[in-house]
Amino acid sequence: MKLEWTEPALSDLECMRDYIKCDSEYYANLFVERIIDAVERLINFPELGRRVPEAEKENIRELLFQLPNYLSR
Structure with a gap:
């Protein structure tokens, strides 16, 4: 499977x-790492996540992602 990141993404x-x-900065980097790791799992598990009903192609997937907990000042 080929994974492509769009410019808007x-x-x-x-x-x-x-x-x-x-x-x-720590949580910002952790957030990005977790997003990238989750998306890269699609390479090995292309049907992971939910198919996006409004997408024209059936191979477009939606992954839900939980932010790490951190306190904002």
Whole structure:
């Protein structure tokens, strides 16, 4: 299976990292690592996650992701 990150997805990931980094660089990096790890699991398990009903292609998947707990100041 081939995994492709779209430019908007990478941009969104960077924006989320920058937002969390304002409070904690550690949790910002942890967040990005967990997202990337979860998405890369799709390479070995391409049917992991939920099929996106509004997507035209059946191979587009949606993964739910829980943020690490951290306190914002």
